[in-house]
Amino acid sequence: MKHMDLLTERLTRAVAQRSSRRGFLGSLGALMVGAASLPLLPVARGAQPPAEKDHASTQDPASCEYWRHCAIDGYLCSCCGGSQSTCPPGTEQSPVTWVGTCHNPADNRDYVISYNDCCGKSTCGRCLCNRNEGDSPLYVPFQSNDYDWCAGSHSDIPYNCSTARIVAPAR
């Protein structure tokens, strides 16, 4: 029932953000919506409808509802020893990445956000967050969250967590 409510809610609200996203774990998070029990994996809090998101959480980098996470997909580095813009110790920030546009309610502005993966260790396993819209199949790589973007890093494919860096204000 909760699942259907969620879907109905989704269907009836306007899709405000069509921002891009990245992150190999994306479809895992997406698939988890509607799962009866998830023994291994945290629930992707991005599945909550906006009404349940309070303002404080939009300013908490360890929250899935953090404003910069509008298009994130993966484990939050803020829960893994890094921050919203910095990788945990011993991991390398992937140079190739994808960007989204997120709205910051605190200053009522939109920013271009880059979701860089942190690479070189196995998954952190904390704070899985999936807020994705506009995902494309693998044949459009730079719109697809089914790639592990650590593939472009010196550390190669081991994926640890994802950051959400401000690149510039959106115009």
Add this chain to the structure above:
Amino acid sequence: MKHMDLLTERLTRAVAQRSSRRGFLGSLGALMVGAASLPLLPVARGAQPPAEKDHASTQDPASCEYWRHCAIDGYLCSCCGGSQSTCPPGTEQSPVTWVGTCHNPADNRDYVISYNDCCGKSTCGRCLCNRNEGDSPLYVPFQSNDYDWCAGSHSDIPYNCSTARIVAPAR
């Protein structure tokens, strides 16, 4: 409460079996008794008091209550592609092992049972079973379930599951 009932039950009944045992995963199973939630691991059914064990299950090799499992500790090979005496495909039965003495209610006899590990693949993950009494610390290796006995196999330490072979009737 359930935990306390179980402990009380254990304390008040006679310890009928003092048979030896083996199996690296032993203490994991032991530790699981009393855990509120076990997200990753099946409950060790050996923790059930005997009253809950029906006769049929004592004759089912895929059941923790199978009569030969009186001193087993690990994943049951019967749930992993092997049987009570045979390893799953592609795994090697460890030559060094430990034995227990188990009572078969079907013929009312005691048998010497050898608990051979199956080695060379990572853990099967199914039917964790821990029915252990008489475990000793690591300094008495051949009475300790805290060793991975695959260490003595050609396949080296990767542990997949455990068998329960009849060696001989007990005298």
Add this chain to the structure above:
Amino acid sequence: MRLKLAAAAAALLLPAVTAATRAVAATPPLLPADPAGTSVVLASPPSPHWVWVNDVVFNHMPDGQAILVDGDSGRMLGMLNTGNMFARVVLSADRKLIFSPETYFSRGTRGTRTDVVTIYDAAKLAPLSEIVIPPKRAAIMPMMAANDLTDDGRFLLIYNFTPSQSVSVVDMQQRRFAGEIETSGCALVYPTGPRSFFSICADGAFLEEQLTDSGTLAHSQRTAKLFDAVHDPLTEKPVRVGDTWYFVSFSGQIQPVTRTGQGLRADPPWSLLQPVDAAQHWRPGGLQQLAAHAASNRLYAIMHQGDLATHKEPGPQVWVYDLATHKRIQRIMLKNPAGSIQVSRDAQPLLFATFIGSTTLDIYDGLDGRHLRSVTELGTTPTVMVTP
């Protein structure tokens, strides 16, 4: 009371067993001693009702696995350890071997990366040999088109992403790496014959590749734009019946793509949805969202209710279609939501269903949709399934 026993020593106890047997001759016979050192050897070729459940093990990716289950009994038959970022096993044409593209690091998650195709004996589930390939395997959400065999089983095709796009060709007869084919702008591998396959491209075209007998590129050609990759993309998870690959779009349009003597042909699309279904927001979704049964010419699709961004969500129903008439002939209500389905190839097929967020495999009658049995404690994050 405790004895240290080497396996070889067990035989020494046999005289004691014999003596004990005589002493209790009036009672039921003693159970015999079991041999030591034995491992199961599976039937070969495998039963059509077996299924490989591939598992990338998301939370501990260095320990990827493939797990073999007998659909008739619900028993796990065995497993393979398949390394980092595992996609899926590929079965040899005669089903006696298993080919597995695998990635290892010399220190688990660091050090030297080595990519190999491991060749396993399908009866013993033991490695026979391995072929080292360029360390470029795509690290992706596991899907069937990550790697596949040419129709005669000669060449294994492996999609690479570094993030440059290419395909590694491995000669499974000569057991050597045959070469790499650049596929810029196009992804994955869809075999169409003994020496041909295609990839799917970002611009809505397909890239057709023809191989030589040594596995190098004979020639390639790009089709015209055949689908709309922007407004209603085809998923990269089609299924094949004969010469036709059936793609499905986010909105539920089926786009058949057929190999002809003149190259790939896009056949007229048709919809999984009646207007009433569309009004109720039904939509296909999942990780392995389609299955096909060639003998009965049926297509199976996981369906859920959701909006456009839900194309990977699991569904509570599987809808079944007649591929000749495009008519829906059945709605199967699932025991558990499924993100992945697969169907066996025999005349009395089983339908397998699982979900990456669960560890249960549900097994249904592939014809009437009855739930037959469920297998629990299976894997950690099961992805796609392969049937013999």
Add this chain to the structure above:
Amino acid sequence: MRLKLAAAAAALLLPAVTAATRAVAATPPLLPADPAGTSVVLASPPSPHWVWVNDVVFNHMPDGQAILVDGDSGRMLGMLNTGNMFARVVLSADRKLIFSPETYFSRGTRGTRTDVVTIYDAAKLAPLSEIVIPPKRAAIMPMMAANDLTDDGRFLLIYNFTPSQSVSVVDMQQRRFAGEIETSGCALVYPTGPRSFFSICADGAFLEEQLTDSGTLAHSQRTAKLFDAVHDPLTEKPVRVGDTWYFVSFSGQIQPVTRTGQGLRADPPWSLLQPVDAAQHWRPGGLQQLAAHAASNRLYAIMHQGDLATHKEPGPQVWVYDLATHKRIQRIMLKNPAGSIQVSRDAQPLLFATFIGSTTLDIYDGLDGRHLRSVTELGTTPTVMVTP
């Protein structure tokens, strides 16, 4: 709407940021761009309130891990990947390095086995170098005595089991394997000085080992039988304060073992239990069942109610003792049953508690026992904890 951005390209956008800042001067200032390519570097030496939670990852042992948590904030600070059958990290004397005995196979669970001691920079959590050691590391339930450093930090001692018993000595100053010491009948390593340690033996004795300055065996001597390994065995999980190792028996007897100029001395045992506790079947248990705080001379023990075969079960309480008087001074009611406890070394200690069957770390005030905070989603099967 989507841009491909290389990290280096971010700098090119800065002029745009500046221009935009001018345009909205009347409103709050724009948030600045974040640098790319940065990773956290930790404080060095570490805070005494940090804790390493070691995790063997039972269901996927090739991906063993050690996870660092700040006890004051409850934040995860980082992690290490530590390979197959991982026991625990060892911290260098100056706490600026982390030594980790690790096992790898060239193909995950098969192929060539390589055992190494990896040396990590404790601030960067990155490998600096590794020392190859004989592939004999004991594959055991993780415990502290699997490996430890001599008191001056020079030699790392690693218990081997093949199933022959020995100890590998690794020179961490010269960064080379120094040699192997055979310890037949005796297990594990308990350091007692800069060049000395002992092992514990099946016959109730201890084996004292004296090293040379090059890490070879100078001499060894075996004590008389000092404990009853049959009727009430000491667990192999003691804790150390100064020259004394405090062992506990299955029934709750504390057996102090002190290093003296004349060799090891067994001091008079004393009990964790009053008669009323024994009547209620209280008993120590757990995987890391004891902790000690040297500055306050306190011993902490996980306690539960159970019979003799429950010596590894978690407990709902931690009992605290004054090591001078042997009096119990506190009963801490735990938020969750604990199988492992550890205490920080500072004057205002934290008590850490976890359990291999959970993924939660509970943090208590080490002096008054108040629950301070809990850290969730931590690891998969957390084993033993190490504090700086």
